[in-house]
Amino acid sequence: MISACxxxxxxxxxxxxxxxxxxEEQYNKAQNQLEEYNYKKSAExxxxxxxxxxxxxxxxxxxxxAAYAYYRNEKYDDAIGTLExxxxxxxxxxxxxxxxxxxxxxxxxxxSSVSRDQGVTVKARKALNDVATRYPDSDYxxxxxxxxxxxxxxxxxxxxxxGRYYLERKRYIGAINRFKTVVEEYPTTAQVEEALHRxxxxxLALGVIPEAQKYAAVLGNNYPDxxxxxxxxxxxxxxxxxxxxxxxxxxxxxxxxxVW
Numbered sequence: 001m002i003s004a005c006x007x008x009x010x011x012x013x014x015x016x017x018x019x020x021x022x023x024e025e026q027y028n029k030a031q032n033q034l035e036e037y038n039y040k041k042s043a044e045x046x047x048x049x050x051x052x053x054x055x056x057x058x059x060x061x062x063x064x065x066a067a068y069a070y071y072r073n074e075k076y077d078d079a080i081g082t083l084e085x086x087x088x089x090x091x092x093x094x095x096x097x098x099x100x101x102x103x104x105x106x107x108x109x110x111x112s113s114v115s116r117d118q119g120v121t122v123k124a125r126k127a128l129n130d131v132a133t134r135y136p137d138s139d140y141x142x143x144x145x146x147x148x149x150x151x152x153x154x155x156x157x158x159x160x161x162x163g164r165y166y167l168e169r170k171r172y173i174g175a176i177n178r179f180k181t182v183v184e185e186y187p188t189t190a191q192v193e194e195a196l197h198r199x200x201x202x203x204l205a206l207g208v209i210p211e212a213q214k215y216a217a218v219l220g221n222n223y224p225d226x227x228x229x230x231x232x233x234x235x236x237x238x239x240x241x242x243x244x245x246x247x248x249x250x251x252x253x254x255x256x257x258x259v260w
Contacts, residue, residue: 152189
């Protein structure tokens with residue numbers, strides 16, 4: 001019996017060693033495919049390691065590498081799905097920050113022009129913000145914050161495009177809602193100055209003078225040298241909407257926006 005047990009142990013040990021070698025060989029094969037830009041085959045090979053050797057150390061690395069191969073092949077949905085599964089199965093793994101970052105990049109790389117639906121841009125914003133919040137001092141966090149600025153400017157650009165569309169067609173309430181979204185939700189973007197001016201335009205078109213003056217004042221207070229502010233000021237002046245002080249005297253341009 002002792003002899004039989006020893007024989008069984010030796011056989012099991014040999015089997016494990018064989019599996020270890022086979023898993024490593026398969027991993028190296030998949031890695032070579034990745035380096036040769038054969039991303040489709042590489043992803044398949046990495047996932048095959050996970051299927052055949054689920055308890056080996058190579059299986060965990062293979063999940064991340066498969067996701068990266070999908071990402072490089074622009075199969076972003078497959079990459080995201082693989083990465084989300086990796087995070088769920090290995091929440092304490094050292095590659096989890098990278099997995100979150102690669103998810104964010106997978107959304108970010110799908111951002112289209114402002115003329116298209118921006119659903120994926122919203123997801124990119126959320127994913128990048130998640131990385132920046134979770135890992136603020138890492139390279140992933142810093143790059144995510146940089147890309148967040150670009151994403152928010154893109155989303156603001158979409159709102160501006162729709163707002164201009166409504167404004168041109170005299171659908172002023174719709175235009176106002178879009179321009180307000182830019183001012184309130186994307187206050188650090190380059191679109192804010194124009195959005196404030198368009199609010200002046202829209203409220204003037206509706207005859208709501210106090211609101212037009214209010215947004216012109218905000219524009220002048222925050223961007224006194226802006227061409228958009230000059231346009232708003234000229235629009236109000238040419239429309240006989242000059243502001244006066246308490247004695248009825250017309251204010252200078254420098255004084256005008258400070259009243260409101």
